[in-house]
Amino acid sequence: MFKIVGREEMADGTVILNEIEAPLIARKAKPGQFVILKATEEGERIPLTMAMTDPDKGTITIIYMVVGKTTALFRDLKVGEAYQDVIGPLGKPTHIEKFGNVVCVGGGTGIAVLHPITRGLKEAGNHVKAIIGARTKDLLILEDYMKAASHELFVCTDDGSYGHHGFVTDVLKELLDKGDIALVVAIGPVPMMKFVSKITEEYGVRTLVSLNPIMVDGTGMCGCCRVSVGGKTRFACVDGPEFDGHQVDYDELMKRLQSYVEQEKECYEDYCQLHDSESLLFSNVEK
Amino acid sequence: MAQKASKKKKIPRQPMPEQKPEIRRRNFDEVPLGYTPELAREEAARCLQCRNPGCVKGCPVSVDIPGFIHLILEGDFSGAAHNLWTKNALPAVCGRVCPQELQCEGNCILAKKGEPVAIGNLERFAADWEREHGTGTLPARAKPTGKKVAVVGSGPSGLTVAGDLIAKGHEVTVLEAFHKPGGVLVYGIPEFRLPKDIVAQEIHTLEKQGVEVICNAVVGRSVTVDELFEQGYDAVYVGVGAGLPRFLNIPGENLIGVLSANEYLTRTNLMKGYLFPKYDTPVPKGKDVVVLGAGNVAMDSARTAMRLGADRVRIVYRRSREEMPARAAEIHHAEEEGIEFFLLTNPTRYLGDEKGHLTGMECLRMELGEPDESGRRRPVPIEGSEFELQCDLAIVAVGSGANPLLTETTTGLELNKWGYILAQPETGKTTRRGVWAGGDIVTGAATVILAMGAGRKAADSIHEYLTWGW
Ligand SMILES: Cc1cc2nc3c(=O)[nH]c(=O)nc-3n(C[C@H](O)[C@H](O)[C@H](O)COP(=O)(O)OP(=O)(O)OC[C@H]3O[C@@H](n4cnc5c(N)ncnc54)[C@H](O)[C@@H]3O)c2cc1C
Ligand code: SF4
Ligand code: FES
Secondary structure (H helix, E strand, O other), X not given: OEEEEEEEEXXXXXXXXXXXXXXXXXXXXXXXXXXXXXXXOOOOOEEEEEEEEEOXXXXXXXXXXXXXXXXXXXXXXXXOOEEOEEEEEEOOOOOOOOOOEEEEEEEOOHHHHXXXXXXXXXXXXXXXXXXXXXXXXXXXXXXXXXXXXXOEEEEEEOOOOOOEEOOHHHHHHHHHHHOOOOEEEEEOOHHHHHHHHHHHHHHOOOEEEEOOOOOOOOOOOOOOOEEEEOOEEEEHHHHOOEEEOOOEOHHHHHHHHOOOHHHHHHHHHHHHHHHHHHHHHHHHHHO | OHHHHHHHHHOOOOOOOEOOHHHHOOOOOOOEOOOOHHHHHHHHOOOOOOOOOHHHHHOOOOOOHHHHHHHHHOOXXXXXXXXXXXXXXXXXXXXXXXXXXXXXXXXXXXXXXXXXOOHHHHHHHHHHHHHHHOOOOOOOOOOOOOOEEEEEOOXXXXXXXXXXXXXXXXXXXXXXXXXXXXXXXXXXXXXXXXXXXXXXXXXXXXXXXXXXXXXXXXXXXXXXXHHHHHXXXXXXXXXXXXXXXXXXXXXXXXXXXXXXXXXXXXXXXXXOHHHOOOOOOOOOOOOEEEEEXXXXXXXXXXXXXXXXXXXXXXXXXXXXXXXXXXXXXXXXXXXXXXXXXXOOEEEEEEEEOOOOEEEEEEEEEEEEEEEOOOOOEEEEEOOOOOEEEEOOEEEEXXXXXXXXXXXXXXXXXXXXXXXXXXXXXXXXXXXXXXXXXXXXXXXXXXXXXXXXXXXXXXXXXXXXXHHHOO
């Protein structure tokens, strides 16, 4: 059992942070690596990249958006309650060295994944600019953390409610125009990574992306997580999750992420109904 | 005496009662129902009690077959189980999944003239009887030696090592990457062939004996072999299986609806996807399913697809019937359940729609040519024989390779050209001092009993090392 010792709600309650007791993982984890979690006996195993780790305290922190039944179950776990299984650290760590000028681009909960990498790159002596974006101000996460992890932070919102009005790619283009960028790291929704990669390819700037395909074991034994990179099939859980952004077949990834939408919807609707009837029950009791 | 022998031959082989095909093809309950004590004794009476028994020579771990069968005949079922245990730690499992027709039963003297003694069925009977009626007495444990052994992987080979070494007084910790122990026995072989309760009980017995099982421990990631030695383990056994799915590497393999058998079976068995939505893990439910390959894994996948509600399930295999590697019983069961066999057929690409869903497959017909290095006749394509098969789910069961997760992170372990660990056949010793290996990670995907046999030899060698040195 892996106890939750800290919990926060972000982005209007749509995004949840859990700090989990997992001393062995916390001691080993490096930026870019992920864990697989399962909340209950009947639960599904899902991968989440660690946003923070505290080896001294023996905790890891995950940040996720509530999108289906599994993440809804995770959301319902309170401080003091526990995940049944947490496996990790998995995947290859980010290759961190001194590259020079680096731009880290994050969108949505991808910002959580980007955070330890940004910090690692800064600690390794790079000059790090970070660009983070969200649809609207209330959905933006980890601004303060990203500010601390980078030398310069740019914030964008699609609706202009905060920071730059527009997409992260607008700011990225401006930075690329100024030249002398050795590396771009882009983590966020697949379309964002796709467009960032398209732009950086035009500028000939090396780009790393972190992919989030569906996984089961996370150890290379099932092939569920396969992605096409440079025309070759790779297993994201062991060969990645980070890949050369210019080589990834994003359209295939987007399609494969939809593999189970129908069944997930069914599962989630079942769950929500149950949930509603329960809260109905409780509201009756209160009366 | 002569009279007795001739009388014995008249008893026909007692068939195992089974669920009817038209019923079982839609449920996940075990197919064979097991012998009753009467049937078991009737079958045991067929054994000639050979003085130089062929069956024992055919058994990779030399179970005293006439011995345990004799005990069944006498009605000492518990004695039969204990007799089995001296050579085989998991008889309830082996009785169900061993390829008996190639091993004990294939070498039974009665097989030459007719039907061999149903050794597998009897093994299963004795083990089940003891599990259900036995007193649960644990094997005696030698006095503690203070030595610590780490076993990596909780498949049949790792479990055998753990059981043998705990009995010899060593401390044993099993490290398993998945959240449940058992290896292929829990994630691969389906419930209808090997009920998971049986595996769980075997593991529980080991735990009662003192074996510590740590799940969610991916050696090579969560902890390395070097770190295990630093933590004070005196020896490490590597039994991580052959967990790397092979694909065909033909166009369209990443379409939605193409899965490795490993993924399909893990979702169904380990994650209990067949109970979706009670369990949260979905399994794709194909209406028109194609399974590529013809080994046990392929039969399990095909029969699973049928149980998950497919209208049609086809096995597509590029060789002919004789070359199919699956257990005879599995092929027979699959056919009874309405699985169709498309032999001498080789897929050349997958076809899909614009949303990326599988819609079919292009195949070539094959004919058998000269024998290849495996001694089997090589299938060669017949020119111009392309045709299309419709399907909405394709399960790739064409074998597995060595998963490099552990070996890449462990120094001093020599591998062969396929990435399997080099280990001495008689001891399981690897090229690194203090590290043994066995099972599928040494031999490539093989069988439960061979993995257990390797585990037993390694356990003896580890015990010797812990007592006397390398
Ligand atoms: C679907 C299927 C059906 C089969 N049917 C039959 C049959 O009918 N009869 C038969 O005799 N054989 C059958 N086999 C083959 C048989 O199951 C295997 O040969 C046998 O299980 C091998 O045992 P093992 O202990 O070497 O490895 P496995 O059973 O593969 O166990 C290895 C274990 O190690 C774990 N592991 C892997 N890497 C790590 C790591 N880095 N750290 C920690 N743990 C790790 C794995 O999760 C797994 O639990 C079948 C196999 C499959 C897949
Ligand atoms: S070979 Fe057949 S008949 Fe002879 S002892 Fe073995 S099981 Fe019995
Ligand atoms: S998740 Fe199974 S191989 Fe990557």
